[in-house]
Amino acid sequence: MDIDKSLINTSLxxxxxxxxxVQSTSTENEGKQQPVRxxxxxxxxxDTLVAVKxxxxxxxxxxxxxxLENNQKRYICAVGDMVVxxxxxxxxxxxxxxxxxxxxxxxxxxxxxxxxxxxxxDLFPGDLIYARVTxxxxxxxxxxxxxxxxxxxxxxxxxxxxxxxxxxxxxVINCSLGMSRRLLDPNCELFKQIGDxxxxxxxxxxxxxxxxxxxxxxxxxLISNALEYSQHLDDQGIEKMLNTLFKSx
Amino acid sequence: xxxxxxxxPEGLRVDGRRPQEVRKINYRLNLFSRxxxxxxxxxxxxxxxxxxxxxxxxxxxxxxxxDRAIINCEYSMATFSTGERRKSAKRDRRSTExxxxxxxxxxxxxxxxxxxxxxxxxxxxxxxxxxxxxxxCINAASLALIDAGIPMRDFVVSCAAGMIDGxxxxxxxxxxxxxxxPDLPLAILPKQNKICLLQMDSKLTIExxxxxxxxxxxxxxxxxAVLDAKLKDVTDQLVNKRxxxx
Numbered sequence: 001m002d003i004d005k006s007l008i009n010t011s012l013x014x015x016x017x018x019x020x021x022v023q024s025t026s027t028e029n030e031g032k033q034q035p036v037r038x039x040x041x042x043x044x045x046x047d048t049l050v051a052v053k054x055x056x057x058x059x060x061x062x063x064x065x066x067x068l069e070n071n072q073k074r075y076i077c078a079v080g081d082m083v084v085x086x087x088x089x090x091x092x093x094x095x096x097x098x099x100x101x102x103x104x105x106x107x108x109x110x111x112x113x114x115x116x117x118x119x120x121x122d123l124f125p126g127d128l129i130y131a132r133v134t135x136x137x138x139x140x141x142x143x144x145x146x147x148x149x150x151x152x153x154x155x156x157x158x159x160x161x162x163x164x165x166x167x168x169x170x171x172v173i174n175c176s177l178g179m180s181r182r183l184l185d186p187n188c189e190l191f192k193q194i195g196d197x198x199x200x201x202x203x204x205x206x207x208x209x210x211x212x213x214x215x216x217x218x219x220x221x222l223i224s225n226a227l228e229y230s231q232h233l234d235d236q237g238i239e240k241m242l243n244t245l246f247k248s249x
Numbered sequence: 250x251x252x253x254x255x256x257x258p259e260g261l262r263v264d265g266r267r268p269q270e271v272r273k274i275n276y277r278l279n280l281f282s283r284x285x286x287x288x289x290x291x292x293x294x295x296x297x298x299x300x301x302x303x304x305x306x307x308x309x310x311x312x313x314x315x316d317r318a319i320i321n322c323e324y325s326m327a328t329f330s331t332g333e334r335r336k337s338a339k340r341d342r343r344s345t346e347x348x349x350x351x352x353x354x355x356x357x358x359x360x361x362x363x364x365x366x367x368x369x370x371x372x373x374x375x376x377x378x379x380x381x382x383x384x385x386c387i388n389a390a391s392l393a394l395i396d397a398g399i400p401m402r403d404f405v406v407s408c409a410a411g412m413i414d415g416x417x418x419x420x421x422x423x424x425x426x427x428x429x430x431p432d433l434p435l436a437i438l439p440k441q442n443k444i445c446l447l448q449m450d451s452k453l454t455i456e457x458x459x460x461x462x463x464x465x466x467x468x469x470x471x472x473x474a475v476l477d478a479k480l481k482d483v484t485d486q487l488v489n490k491r492x493x494x495x
Contacts, residue, residue, distance in 0.1 A: 013481070014402065053399075055484060069488055
């Protein structure tokens with residue numbers, strides 16, 4: 001596979017050719033050919049690697065994958081993603097949760113740390129939860145769980161200190177997927193800047209939903225507005241906007 | 250017959266264009282906050298809006314396909330889009346035919362096998378009709394699909410061509426369209442050089458057909474060049490920020 005490296009970090013449109021499969025005739029090259037790993041946004045069509053979305057071609061050195069970084073509003077499920085979901089109904093021993101995908105996700109009623117048949121959260125339609133995706137297949141209904149993953153600390157759901165689980169009070173805003181990815185970046189300045197103005201708690205879902213809560217409901221409104229406006233502004237604009245918003249506080 | 254001089258002795262058309270010239274194009278993405286993707290597209294005086302939703306749950310039970318997404322296309326003309334106010338006939342013959350034709354075009358381009366049992370909706374509305382509305386709608390829908398991040402094999406571009414008084418013309422406007430000559434809307438995949446829509450009204454000889462077909466292909470390539478030039482910047486903006494009109 002011959003990838004055009006000059007295209008990395010440039011904008012591509014659907015149909016742009018990224019690389020072609022090279023049929024190597026000499027036997028000495030066969031050993032040296034490394035398989036090329038591709039991620040979202042790229043597809044192999046008839047021996048050519050083609051971009052199928054509009055986005056920037058990136059190469060991730062950690063996973064050694066080529067992929068297309070794009071921004072869209074519609075969330076497509078992927079295993080391992082953390083999502084903010086809304087309970088729709090209880091179906092047997094599971095909850096049906098709306099996470100923004102075409103089909104609702106299933107959450108087992110005992111899928112919470114320290115939960116058993118007798119001891120489980122009482123969730124009603126409209127309640128919010130923070131969960132992670134365990135099954136994401138295009139042919140199946142997505143499945144999520146609030147059990148802690150490898151990296152997160154395990155706390156029983158009753159304590160309210162667990163990372164995943166029910167989200168009480170607060171407000172959810174919708175944003176684009178690119179925005180939620182940026183918010184999850186450890187280098188994101190926005191949360192730090194807002195944190196300088198007031199204290200709050202937030203849960204960012206990779207499905208384009210951000211849950212915010214604070215002690216004062218006026219603060220919740222201000223922070224939600226700040227996040228909404230920051231989507232259209234650059235860094236200087238964000239600073240100005242935050243100063244104006246929190247001036248009256 | 251017609252007293253209108255479609256081609257002047259200097260070779261200019263009624264709006265001052267050359268026979269192979271396409272009208273001025275302008276477009277804007279991401280207009281609607283609710284739609285997953287949307288585009289506003291102008292080609293001369295023809296103005297259209299396209300909105301895309303999906304992949305989302307199938308609305309009509311029994312219509313869902315187990316191995317791919319179904320594409321639902323709706324083309325309609327606003328009552329104020331033509332010279333005389335039209336009675337709001339969303340389901341009239343012409344609109345239904347154009348909806349079907351555009352759906353078939355995009356079914357071959359969108360990678361529907363990635364989203365089984367879902368539905369992708371494409372709504373197109375003509376705000377101002379001055380000839381070439383179905384081609385403008387296809388271009389607008391292509392832009393809206395790109396805005397929505399729905400994977401496609403290639404970017405569909407569409408242009409119509411015709412022949413009046415023996416001269417092949419690209420991108421007919423309403424006056425030229427009404428002249429009664431042949432009209433050939435064409436949609437291609439510019440990078441793969443494949444045709445995904447070809448229609449024709451009226452009659453042409455084989456030689457004339459070759460000429461008009463070539464004009465339509467050249468027109469599509471011109472449109473593609475115009476759209477491509479600005480889209481890379483728009484993609485940059487999409488990735489960095491999402492600017493909305495509202």
